[in-house]
Amino acid sequence: MRALDETETRTMFTKLASYTGASLSNLIAPPAEGTAVTERMVFRLVKDRVFYLPERIANFATSIPRDSLLTAGTMIGKFTKTGKFRLNMSSLSIIAPHARVKCWVKSNGEMPILYGSNVLKAHVARWSEDAPEHSGCVIFNQNDTPLGFGVTARSTAEMRKLEPTAVVVFAQADVGMYLRDEDTMFTT
Amino acid sequence: MGVGRRMIKQGPPPPLDESKITMLKKRKAGEPEIAPKAKAAPAKKRRRSDADEQTTSKKAAPKKSKANGAPNGSAKADKKKVVEKKVAEKKKPVPMSDSEDEDEEMEEMEDDEFGDLDGVSDGSLDSDEGVGRLSDLEDDDSVIDSDGDDHPRETMFSDDEDLSDAEEQLTAANIEGLSRKLDAEQQAEAEEAEQELQEAAMQTNIAGDRPDVFGQDGQPGLAPDLQLLRQRITDTIRILGDLKTLGQADKSRADYVDLVLNDICTYYGYTRYLAEKLWNLFTPMEAFAFFEANETPRPVVIRTNTLRTNRRSLAQALINRGVVLEPVGKWSKVGLQVFESAVPLGATPEYLAGHYILQAASSFLPVMALAPQPNERVLDMAAAPGGKTTYMSALMRNTGTVIANDASKPRAKGLIGNIHRLGCKNTIVTNMDARTAFPKAIGGFDRVLLDAPCTGTGVISKDAGVKTSKDERDFLAIPHMQRQLLLAAIDSVDHSSKTGGYIVYSTCSVTVEENEAVVQYVLRKRPNIKIVDTGLGDFGSPGFTSYMGKKFDAKMTMTRRYFPHRENVDGFYVCKLKKTGPTPVTQSSTTETSTKPGRARSSSKTESTDDESYDKTPILDEDGSAQDHEGGSFGPFAEDEDQERINRAERNRLRRKGLNPKGVLNKPKKNKDASALKDTENPKEEKSEAKKPEVKKSEAKKPEEKKPEAAKKSSNEGKGEKKTVTKGEEKKEKKSAKKSAKKSAK
Numbered sequence: 001m002r003a004l005d006e007t008e009t010r011t012m013f014t015k016l017a018s019y020t021g022a023s024l025s026n027l028i029a030p031p032a033e034g035t036a037v038t039e040r041m042v043f044r045l046v047k048d049r050v051f052y053l054p055e056r057i058a059n060f061a062t063s064i065p066r067d068s069l070l071t072a073g074t075m076i077g078k079f080t081k082t083g084k085f086r087l088n089m090s091s092l093s094i095i096a097p098h099a100r101v102k103c104w105v106k107s108n109g110e111m112p113i114l115y116g117s118n119v120l121k122a123h124v125a126r127w128s129e130d131a132p133e134h135s136g137c138v139i140f141n142q143n144d145t146p147l148g149f150g151v152t153a154r155s156t157a158e159m160r161k162l163e164p165t166a167v168v169v170f171a172q173a174d175v176g177m178y179l180r181d182e183d184t185m186f187t188t
Numbered sequence: 189m190g191v192g193r194r195m196i197k198q199g200p201p202p203p204l205d206e207s208k209i210t211m212l213k214k215r216k217a218g219e220p221e222i223a224p225k226a227k228a229a230p231a232k233k234r235r236r237s238d239a240d241e242q243t244t245s246k247k248a249a250p251k252k253s254k255a256n257g258a259p260n261g262s263a264k265a266d267k268k269k270v271v272e273k274k275v276a277e278k279k280k281p282v283p284m285s286d287s288e289d290e291d292e293e294m295e296e297m298e299d300d301e302f303g304d305l306d307g308v309s310d311g312s313l314d315s316d317e318g319v320g321r322l323s324d325l326e327d328d329d330s331v332i333d334s335d336g337d338d339h340p341r342e343t344m345f346s347d348d349e350d351l352s353d354a355e356e357q358l359t360a361a362n363i364e365g366l367s368r369k370l371d372a373e374q375q376a377e378a379e380e381a382e383q384e385l386q387e388a389a390m391q392t393n394i395a396g397d398r399p400d401v402f403g404q405d406g407q408p409g410l411a412p413d414l415q416l417l418r419q420r421i422t423d424t425i426r427i428l429g430d431l432k433t434l435g436q437a438d439k440s441r442a443d444y445v446d447l448v449l450n451d452i453c454t455y456y457g458y459t460r461y462l463a464e465k466l467w468n469l470f471t472p473m474e475a476f477a478f479f480e481a482n483e484t485p486r487p488v489v490i491r492t493n494t495l496r497t498n499r500r501s502l503a504q505a506l507i508n509r510g511v512v513l514e515p516v517g518k519w520s521k522v523g524l525q526v527f528e529s530a531v532p533l534g535a536t537p538e539y540l541a542g543h544y545i546l547q548a549a550s551s552f553l554p555v556m557a558l559a560p561q562p563n564e565r566v567l568d569m570a571a572a573p574g575g576k577t578t579y580m581s582a583l584m585r586n587t588g589t590v591i592a593n594d595a596s597k598p599r600a601k602g603l604i605g606n607i608h609r610l611g612c613k614n615t616i617v618t619n620m621d622a623r624t625a626f627p628k629a630i631g632g633f634d635r636v637l638l639d640a641p642c643t644g645t646g647v648i649s650k651d652a653g654v655k656t657s658k659d660e661r662d663f664l665a666i667p668h669m670q671r672q673l674l675l676a677a678i679d680s681v682d683h684s685s686k687t688g689g690y691i692v693y694s695t696c697s698v699t700v701e702e703n704e705a706v707v708q709y710v711l712r713k714r715p716n717i718k719i720v721d722t723g724l725g726d727f728g729s730p731g732f733t734s735y736m737g738k739k740f741d742a743k744m745t746m747t748r749r750y751f752p753h754r755e756n757v758d759g760f761y762v763c764k765l766k767k768t769g770p771t772p773v774t775q776s777s778t779t780e781t782s783t784k785p786g787r788a789r790s791s792s793k794t795e796s797t798d799d800e801s802y803d804k805t806p807i808l809d810e811d812g813s814a815q816d817h818e819g820g821s822f823g824p825f826a827e828d829e830d831q832e833r834i835n836r837a838e839r840n841r842l843r844r845k846g847l848n849p850k851g852v853l854n855k856p857k858k859n860k861d862a863s864a865l866k867d868t869e870n871p872k873e874e875k876s877e878a879k880k881p882e883v884k885k886s887e888a889k890k891p892e893e894k895k896p897e898a899a900k901k902s903s904n905e906g907k908g909e910k911k912t913v914t915k916g917e918e919k920k921e922k923k924s925a926k927k928s929a930k931k932s933a934k
Contacts, residue, residue, distance in 0.1 A: 038587075053613070054613075054614070056589065057589050057614060057616060060589055060591070060616060060630060061616050063629055063630055064616065064618050064620075064629055064630070065620075065629070067619075068618045068619045068620045068625070068629075069616070069617075069618055070597075070600055070604060070617040070618060070619050071604050071607070071608075071615070071616070071617045072615075072616040072617070073613055073614075073615075073616075074608065074613050075608065089608075090608035093608075093611045093613075110537050111537075114537060114540060141537065143505075145537070145538075145541045145543075146541070147537070147540075147541070175537075175540035175541055175542075175609070176540055178540055178605055178608075178609045179534075179535060179540065182601070182602070182605055183601065185605065186601060186604045186605065186608075187601070
């Protein structure tokens with residue numbers, strides 16, 4: 001378990017920033033009085049997996065043999081062999097509160113998303129106003145429960161002109177993966 | 189015939205109208221010539237009334253039995269019998285009704301009207317009499333009685349007239365034959381009724397009757413009749429409840445228990461060994477209830493994830509999806525019991541979003557007993573599948589640290605999934621053997637939860653495989669592992685923690701070996717712990733303080749047991765321990781020797797004095813003693829004294845195994861001396877090594893270390909108590925490793 005190096009940090013933060021925008025800094029904000037942040041949060045790399053956890057817990061985890069350590073804190077994602085960073089489903093709880101582009105789906109669109117399909121225009125109830133094309137987008141249901149995340153297919157302006165069956169968000173991950181990909185999600 | 193339920197419900201019968209009765213009498217007296225015709229009339233009608241009577245009498249049977257219990261009811265029944273007999277006598281010579289008969293009828297009607305305690309049973313008797321009187325009027329009347337007395341009399345009369353019209357079809361020729369036939373039928377019926385009455389009495393008032401449950405053995409080789417088997421189980425259990433009055437003289441309690449255990453094995457599919465083990469936990473009645481409860485599933489319970497939502501909004505969301513639920517009970521603020529669900533509960537959007545987890549009600553309990561506080565360091569030693577871990581995390585509101593360990597990697601996968609789904613951010617998931625890893629890797633925990641792996645005798649309703657898969661070996665090996673785990677748990681706790689210092693031990697098993705016996709063992713082995721109240725209130729039953737001759741700590745009543753038949757949760761055991769001081773270094777290093785006398789004492793109390801001296805003797809490994817025989821470094825030995833000890837230890841060992849030492853020792857010996865020698869040195873370890881071959885393997889790495897035990901002991905004492913717990917713990921670890929290495933070298 002180690003801290004991320006320069007290039008790794010840059011790659012990962014670029015990826016995260018596409019979902020969170022400028023509020024990415026909230027994730028690594030130092031603890032301060034009067035804010036919700038009470039602990040210093042850090043990113044740690046184990047093999048190719050990246051974990052987001054309080055520094056205190058990271059220090060605990062150093063005393064666990066590497067083979068026995070399965071997770072610590074929240075798993076964010078992993079680095080591919082080519083050096084790209086891929087967000088895991090479990091990062092949803094990290095990026096959802098800080099999401100820049102959001103998309104709320106109607107209740108009839110919930111189940112298709114949980115089965116892994118893309119978001120259609122007909123299912124969209126609400127949409128962030130200034131969303132650009134191909135930017136990260138977090139999908140919520142009507143009760144503001146995050147269901148997954150993906151990449152916008154069109155900008156907000158273009159989307160208005162589309163027919164109802166057109167795809168507006170390409171799904172990357174959804175909470176249905178907890179059932180579908182239970183076996184492979186966290187394997188190291 | 190008869191009135192419907194609607195009528196019955198309408199209240200008590202109206203008072204008898206005298207005028208109508210007198211009218212009735214007049215009619216009867218005034219029409220003697222109709223009577224012979226009327227006599228035959230019921231023959232046709234009887235078909236109908238017979239059938240009805242049978243049904244009514246069947247219905248009446250249980251009620252009758254109730255009524256018989258009451259004193260006035262039985263008195264009345266007797267009276268009825270008398271009346272019936274009289275009628276039976278009378279009707280043969282004189283088929284026609286006379287005045288006396290009518291008086292009786294009057295009396296009887298009054299009975300019916302005012303004694304509604306056993307109205308139904310009376311009715312069924314009346315119907316016999318009514319037929320006896322050969323008046324369809326009476327017949328009708330009586331049947332009405334049987335259904336309830338509130339039928340309006342007017343209809344009865346109109347009925348009567350209709351029927352008397354029908355009777356006129358009968359001719360004088362067939363009257364005699366028909367009447368004879370009728371008589372025979374009546375007699376048969378009367379006998380039947382009498383018999384029925386006796387049967388009913390037998391069912392309720394069984395005193396004096398000693399049912400023979402041994403004689404009903406089915407044919408061997410045939411599939412057993414489950415209905416009969418069940419009946420026999422209940423019978424035997426009833427007899428066991430009051431053996432003195434119900435049991436047969438030539439059968440002992442053991443015979444009955446043997447019979448019922450065999451039946452239970454056949455009926456429920458347990459192995460004999462397990463059935464006996466479970467049977468011994470309860471009274472016969474309760475054991476039966478327990479076996480029964482194991483056949484029905486426990487209610488589905490979900491736990492609200494308070495990190496994501498609250499119970500009210502979750503319940504609302506699920507109700508909108510067509511789930512019928514309600515709070516699980518007063519004892520939990522986060523549990524919801526699900527009665528039925530239109531959607532699969534493990535795949536709703538709420539489930540996937542981590543708003544709840546499917547978790548048995550019983551597995552809330554250890555976490556509630558542990559009561560982890562925010563900002564603590566908590567360990568879950570056997571965490572998968574994560575219900576308890578996530579609950580702890582939720583109680584700590586994602587602060588502090590939860591270390592969730594599980595020995596099985598595939599199971600840990602589900603644990604990781606649940607932790608992430610429920611949004612627990614303060615957890616570390618490890619995959620280690622908790623017996624050796626803690627407190628070596630991390631110690632100093634404020635609280636430790638040990639939900640130990642167990643035989644699962646509490647969750648037979650979930651996994652019926654337990655019934656057959658668990659044998660004697662499991663009941664030795666698993667408790668042994670539980671002891672090791674619990675010792676590791678105790679050693680991992682920081683006794684000086686301001687908020688904590690607690691250990692919660694729980695199993696989903698009901699047997700004493702895995703629960704009280706394990707706790708008793710660690711109480712003896714670690715003097716620095718005590719049992720404290722679980723904080724679960726009076727939910728559940730207290731733990732046993734004695735079981736089959738074994739005495740446990742008096743505070744064992746503070747532990748909690750849960751049973752499927754009592755609390756309708758899975759069978760469970762929860763014990764909360766508080767660590768009060770550091771584990772003494774000498775204690776931990778000499779645990780092997782110091783526990784031995786305890787073990788011996790528990791098995792045989794008479795030899796306790798001898799055990800004291802036994803404790804003081806330096807322990808020798810086998811090689812050491814062998815050297816001595818050849819004139820080693822140790823002084824001379826008293827051979828005969830040794831032999832005495834060896835023999836005693838051998839007897840003890842056999843007794844522990846459940847064998848009769850006299851019977852076994854008198855048999856021709858086969859290499860006994862060697863084994864007996866071993867036993868004197870460490871009977872307990874011998875046993876444990878047999879139980880856990882893999883432990884032995886791991887410990888067998890350092891066979892070359894063979895220091896005399898005495899020297900080592902003295903060196904330990906020289907070091908004295910260590911203030912720093914972790915260091916002391918590590919030392920202890922090393923020492924025990926050495927020791928076990930020596931043992932395995934033997």
